[in-house]
Amino acid sequence: NAGVTQTPKFQVLKTGQSMTLQCAQDMNHEYMSWYRQDPGMGLRLIHYSVGAGITDQGEVPNGYNVSRSTTEDFPLRLLSAAPSQTSVYFCASSSSTLRQGYTDTQYFGPGTRLTVL
Amino acid sequence: GDSVTQMEGPVTLSEEAFLTINCTYTATGYPSLFWYVQYPGEGLQLLLKATKADDKGSNKGFEATYRKETTSFHLEKGSVQVSDSAVYFCALSGGNNRLAFGKGNQVVVIP
Numbered sequence: 001n002a003g004v005t006q007t008p009k010f011q012v013l014k015t016g017q018s019m020t021l022q023c024a025q026d027m028n029h030e031y032m033s034w035y036r037q038d039p040g041m042g043l044r045l046i047h048y049s050v051g052a053g054i055t056d057q058g059e060v061p062n063g064y065n066v067s068r069s070t071t072e073d074f075p076l077r078l079l080s081a082a083p084s085q086t087s088v089y090f091c092a093s094s095s096s097t098l099r100q101g102y103t104d105t106q107y108f109g110p111g112t113r114l115t116v117l
Numbered sequence: 118g119d120s121v122t123q124m125e126g127p128v129t130l131s132e133e134a135f136l137t138i139n140c141t142y143t144a145t146g147y148p149s150l151f152w153y154v155q156y157p158g159e160g161l162q163l164l165l166k167a168t169k170a171d172d173k174g175s176n177k178g179f180e181a182t183y184r185k186e187t188t189s190f191h192l193e194k195g196s197v198q199v200s201d202s203a204v205y206f207c208a209l210s211g212g213n214n215r216l217a218f219g220k221g222n223q224v225v226v227i228p
Contacts, residue, residue, distance in 0.1 A: 004160075031214045042121075042206060042218040043161075050214075058215070090160055094214050106216060108153075108160035 001026050004109035006091050012115045013081040021076040021112050023091030031094045032074040033106070036060065036087040043090065049074055081116045088113050119144040121207050123219035131227050132199055138192040138222050140181075140207035148209040150174075150183050150190040151216070155204040164192075164205070202226045 007022045025032065033048035045058030049068040063085060065077040074093075078085060089112045094104040124139040142148065149168045153161040165174030170185035179194045190207060207219040 033214070035218075040220055042220040043216075044218075045215065048215065092161075104214065105163045105166070106214065108162070110158075110160045 003027065004091055004093055004107050006089075006109035006112050008112060009110070010113050012117065013078075014117050015082060017081050018077070018079050019081065021078075021089055021091075021114070023074045023076065023109060024072050025074075025091075025093040025107070026072065027093060027095070027107065028071060029093035029095050029107075030071070031104075031106075032068065033058070033092050034064070034066065034074070034076045035090045035092065037090060037111075038087050046076065046089075081114075083116045086114060086116045119148065119209055119211055119217045121209055121217055121219035123207050123222055127223035127225060129225045129227065130197060133196045134226075136192070136194045136197045136201070136224065138205055138207075138224070140190045140192065140219060142188050142190065142207075142209050144188075144209055144211055146211055147185075148211045150181070151208040151210070152179070152181055152190070152192050153206045153208060153218075155206065155221070157203070161206065197224075197226045199226045199228055 004025045030051045034046040035043040037043050044060045046064050047066040049055045055066050091109040092106040094106040120143045122141050151166045152164040154164045155161045165176040167174040167183035173182045181190050181192045204221045204223050206221045208216045210216050
């Protein structure tokens with residue numbers, strides 16, 4: 001298993017440009033999520049999905065869109081990049097979603113370091 | 118809402134020293150608690166977890182005990198190595214896989 005893969009590893013954008021961060025997992029996990037990591041802030045949840053066709057907003061969703069057409073893929077779209085979106089982005093997946101009060105181990109990808117000029 | 122507080126600032130210590138990283142939480146109900154580790158240039162990996170009060174999670178010489186009375190989940194290791202240098206994150210989940218993270222602590226172990 002490759003686990004959770006993310007592309008690209010590094011990206012530099014100009015303000016106003018758009019791009020898609022790719023995330024894929026081969027563990028047949030139902031739950032996938034996107035976090036951003038900023039210095040001194042820990043990780044903050046952007047969007048998440050509990051299965052194909054179902055997505056929802058996390059703590060900091062503004063400026064980002066997601067879709068989940070397959071179990072394996074969960075791309076994150078920046079429609080008009082802003083310098084405030086300079087960050088390291090992590091995708092994560094886990095298997096359990098509907099067991100009340102239970103959280104399964106989340107597996108993280110290696111991250112995408114994005115700089116917006 | 119649910120939140121996690123980790124002690125401020127990086128932690129620098131010598132090889133074979135005792136490591137403690139404090140973590141306290143605020144949550145309704147009975148959350149699951151986690152410690153994740155991030156090595157330089159990598160994503161986060163689960164280090165250990167505990168799902169109910171008084172549970173002790175352990176892995177690679179690290180331990181943490183879920184203390185409901187003090188709402189804490191402090192991470193400890195008796196003798197650190199240079200290879201333990203990393204960023205450590207405490208996290209909780211009230212269910213449904215949503216994690217709330219602390220800000221993380223950079224640990225630097227000097228030979």
